[in-house]
Amino acid sequence: MAAPTLRRCCGRAAGLWGGLRRVHQQARQTGRAKGLLAEQCERGLFQEVFPAQSAEEQLPELLAPGRPPLTAYCGFDPTADSLHVGHLLAVMALLHFQRAGHHVIAVVGGATARLGDPSGRAKAREQLAAERVEAHAQGLRAGLRRLFDNHRQLFWAGGGPLGRAALLDNAAWLGPQPLLDFACGAGGRLRMGALLSRQGCQARLRSAEGMSLAEFLYPALQAYDFLHLHRHHGCRVQLGGADQMGNIMSGYELVTRVTGEDVFGITVPLITSTTGDKLGKTAGNAVWLNRDKTSPFELYQFFVRQQDNIVERYLKLFTFLPLEEINHIMEMHAKEPEKWGPQKRLAAEVTKLVHGREGLESAKRCTKALYYSSVEALEAMSDQELQELFRQASFAELMLEPGMNVLDLCRKANAIPSGPSGYQKITDGGVSINGIRETNPETVLVVGQHILKNGVSLLRIGKKNYYIIKWLQL
Template sequence: MTTNFLSELKDRGLVYQMTDEQALEELLNEESVKLYIGFDPTADSLHIGHLLPVLILKRFQEQGHVPVALVGGGTGMIGDPSFKDAERSLNSTEIVESWANSLKNQLSRFIDFDDKTNPAILANNADWLTSMTLIDFLRDVGKNFTINYMMSKESVKRRIETGISYTEFAYQLLQAYDFLKLYETEGVKLQLGGSDQWGNITSGIELLRREKEVQGYGLTMPLIKKADGTKFGKTEGNAVWLDADKTSPYEFYQFWLNTDDRDAVQFLKYFTFLSLDEIAEIEKEFNEAPHERAAQKALAKEVTTLVHGEKSYEQAVRISKALFSGDIKELTAEEIKQGFKDVPSYDVSANDDLNLVELLVNSGIESSKRQAREDVKNGAIYINGERIQELEYVLSDKDKIENEFIVVRRGKKKYFLLKF
């Protein structure tokens, strides 16, 4: 354990609020502390909005503490109302259970459940919430909180005017009960979360104090917004997932590579395990030559390697270089799938004429044979990165990448994918 661990978290900008800083710092310096973060299963994968809390669990584990990853198999049936504009839609038990299992598998890629000295712990609040009766809940949990206390939470206040159901109003009590159960079963004393979780966390601390006369602790991280004011974690309206099948490693790499100059250095502090001295060196290099994008390149390398592994990072770099240079034939079929996932495609059938001009029209790449001939003659058509200017050119097996794809480029940037 390093005695300045909490200070480093603050220097990285990872601390937004905490309860009793001095006492928490002493506790972290004196013993191996069990701490938890909850992850409600709202989809079958975590996304990069979850990355900060996942990585802070990893940081605590590396300092000798014991992270508890709590999958909300129970609370996920309701949904946290904190700072949401409207009530979440409710999902079936089967769906939530399936999503919870997916989250367990993903979390194991970041925190070590087999460590010899301080193995991480995986818990699911469905284990205690789904068997709890309403009477037990009201007697054991509800009696500890006044309506005034619950209404004072900022996350609830914001929903009172537009309307909040009792189901969501009671969510903070369920999360408070999680803290109590994790203290009873695992000895957990610290809860972490995003700054929107402060009200839920302090409710848990209050329940520990009342039921066990124990001092619990809370620490929140900032909710991240990009410098342009938009929500972090979305690209073109879509979430950036940690599941490679939902967001390919190439797309993931490109997301980080395209980070705004104003965010890049701070994101290195948030999302990488580079030391602050190493980040300062990168920042110096970045400030001296911003066009070289040293901060973005380091960020994309570190986070892609962390989430998908070194091989996937190297593959993403190879795809990027091939697309930039136009040397498409160097890519594998798998890399073609990643790099050209969103470009228009055409399934070539056995009946298709493989004459280039004919196929350009049949696939919709060109609007007419006349336009197709003109573009071919003028050198605007490329097959796998090579310019083709023969009007009678016929596509053959030698043009197919691993017998699956041919990449057609029209002009400088318009790509099309022919599938075989």
């Protein structure tokens, strides 16, 4: 298919949404269950489908309840060792396919990450060594496995069979692929005009840096992923972010040219910051899904801080809550906006999916300890939670000596200057222990008050300087 035809088909995607709205209205009027496409159109998760005409004609029926399962896949390049919130909508799309009884494949791009996706980039990515890519791939596989496991254990109550989920790495089939075999096979079916016509490719070719052959080959390798998965796993749907439409079009072109069978692509929205920047590693604003990079508390707070004008949309995109329940949550919010009900529910649902029940409880403990000065929450916190919550805090291990007082603690922790100025810092009210202000430097430390049951003291100097004290041999 020539590039102009591809662009025309892509531009007609709006017609598909009209068809999906009709499907949704018919389902509502007749009482029939909504299909996957109609439901996700209503939620706003599926943004564009390609090719528009055949998708409108075939996909609603293929994905209707009661039909044989299809297989869908989405790729995740290991350019870092963790997924981030920007990836989460693509994972949600896979999970919604799985919940509808379809089979899903998450592909870690252990091969394609070596080249780097040029989509939406003004300059080439840093090339990664094979060892680094493999280390990153292990992190992504662990994160994806955790998301699928948490969904199955915590969010799937039944109502039909849950589709199969597989986790693959494209290095398994692209790594052994001889260059000449690839060039003569898949390379012979892809057309230069289509690849060169893409807006991103045009912009890079006109730039001072230009585009390397490695980057130019990226869409071809991703297209081969679709062909391989179609041949070996019966995959007919590729999912990806809205910036992946060009790569999806290449996959569609290759599969249809080689097999003559209809396949489809579906994109999901890009999540952006308040300034409109795409959330991710490149922009430096990633909210990671691995705990060692972004704690459950930090993830929870990211969603709690979402403003009213975005929270309803995020409830539809990032949670499995029924639309009727989301409407009720928003109605209650209109009556009691000071409670931040939608934001708290959103944060709880996402944190539980990413980190499990214990991760959500950890986020809540940290929230109570930091924002509500809850001694009970502090006492229940592990060393890991304390260090996650107070990442910039100094950590000290001390022995409790008889008669040790507030001034001794502050000096041993190197939290105040020596001499009169440190003494005055306490008397002026600049020191608190476990959320309680101490203004008498001579106050003797008391176990159960200054030293919590978990053998920890949280010392704060001023408003933002924290010190975590771990007491030894209490």
